[in-house]
Amino acid sequence: MLYQKIFLFGIDKSGKTTLSQALRTGSYEGDIFPTIDFDVRALFLQHFKESIEFKVWDAPGQVKYRNDWDEGYKAANLMLFVVDTAEDDRFGEVKTTLEGVLNKEDAAGVPLIFLFHKIDLEKAKENYYKAMDYFKPTLIPGRDVYILHTSVKDQRTLDDVKEAIAIIVEKSRLRPASA
Numbered sequence: 001m002l003y004q005k006i007f008l009f010g011i012d013k014s015g016k017t018t019l020s021q022a023l024r025t026g027s028y029e030g031d032i033f034p035t036i037d038f039d040v041r042a043l044f045l046q047h048f049k050e051s052i053e054f055k056v057w058d059a060p061g062q063v064k065y066r067n068d069w070d071e072g073y074k075a076a077n078l079m080l081f082v083v084d085t086a087e088d089d090r091f092g093e094v095k096t097t098l099e100g101v102l103n104k105e106d107a108a109g110v111p112l113i114f115l116f117h118k119i120d121l122e123k124a125k126e127n128y129y130k131a132m133d134y135f136k137p138t139l140i141p142g143r144d145v146y147i148l149h150t151s152v153k154d155q156r157t158l159d160d161v162k163e164a165i166a167i168i169v170e171k172s173r174l175r176p177a178s179a
């Protein structure tokens with residue numbers, strides 16, 4: 001069966017696994033163990049009358065695993081990048097990590113949804129505009145980019161992510177995933 005592949009990435013503790021769970025189930029649990037291998041989960045989205053299956057490749061975020069990400073973005077239909085917007089002292093590392101992937105040949109042209117995550121936190125709200133200025137130049141060239149803010153505590157923001165995914169699917173219908 002054909003499915004769409006989503007590469008979900010970002011540095012450790014940015015909230016990827018929690019977000020993946022929240023997108024899947026509509027709720028989240030507090031404590032999740034660090035992901036040490038790709039955690040591949042099925043996600044079904046209702047799009048008009050059609051149910052579309054995705055495989056979400058949740059990447060292990062710690063430095064020692066970042067070299068293994070190739071399998072994740074290879075043949076991905078879209079990429080979902082998560083930054084912990086509250087953690088501004090790691091923005092430099094976040095940007096380098098993001099650029100590392102965006103510059104890979106296998107990731108060329110793959111649409112990107114960039115999430116300013118944990119926006120429920122006061123610190124994240126304070127950082128938001130500064131973060132936007134800081135990351136935006138990295139995002140523009142050569143691909144479709146959707147910039148959103150998200151929190152697992154706010155269902156509306158999760159719906160925004162699903163909507164962006166649906167738009168990308170709609171646009172890429174002529175480019176099915178290799179199953």
Ligand SMILES: Nc1nc2c(ncn2[C@@H]2O[C@H](COP(=O)(O)OP(=O)(O)O)[C@@H](O)[C@H]2O)c(=O)[nH]1
Pocket residue numbers: 010011012013014015016017018019029030031032033034035061117118119120121150151152153
């Ligand atoms: N306040 C807040 N915390 C979050 C949110 N999403 C994830 N977290 C927390 O961030 C921490 C790291 O999450 P995790 O999913 O393990 O990050 P990962 O390493 O990127 O997979 C956990 O304590 C989560 O509960 C969010 O939207 N808001």
Ligand SMILES: [Mg+2]
Pocket residue numbers: 016017018033034035058059060061
């Ligand atoms: Mg994780």
